[in-house]
Amino acid sequence: MFIEIAVGSHQILHGFDEENKEVIEDVKVSSFSTKLIEVGRIKSISEKYILTDYGYGRWIYWEYEGSMAELKARLQMNNLVL
Template sequence: MQYLEVNVKTAIIVHGYDENHKEITETVNEEQYVTKLVAIERLQSVSEQYLLVTGSHGRMMYWEYDESIDSIRQKLEKVGVRVA
């Protein structure tokens, strides 16, 4: 299994969907970034502001990160993830 080291803080947790297919979300206001080793397989999407990752019990989480998207791209490419 491959890992990505990144400094993150949880911004939004998606707990699922309601009967109208609207996301049930929880906004989290963490103040400090925490260094995590994240399994590459958990990454769903990378934007300028967030990493979208899978969590337990079918949850999805939006994590803010404190570096550039280019830095994330370079880290992914370094471990062999193809980024087009």
């Protein structure tokens, strides 16, 4: 199942360096764009970010348009959150 979300700037967590510090790539964009995200890839949702998994063991923190309450309600309508 997929959910349509307007996402913007994001951070890609590529892994960890030899000192066990996160290797993060910041990607800044000027506007939001619509994506279809497979619900099973969503790991957590906060007021500002959606954390999803990505290829090759990476993670992405997406900024998204709207509120956490709105997103939660959309997921609840489809019985995807308790």
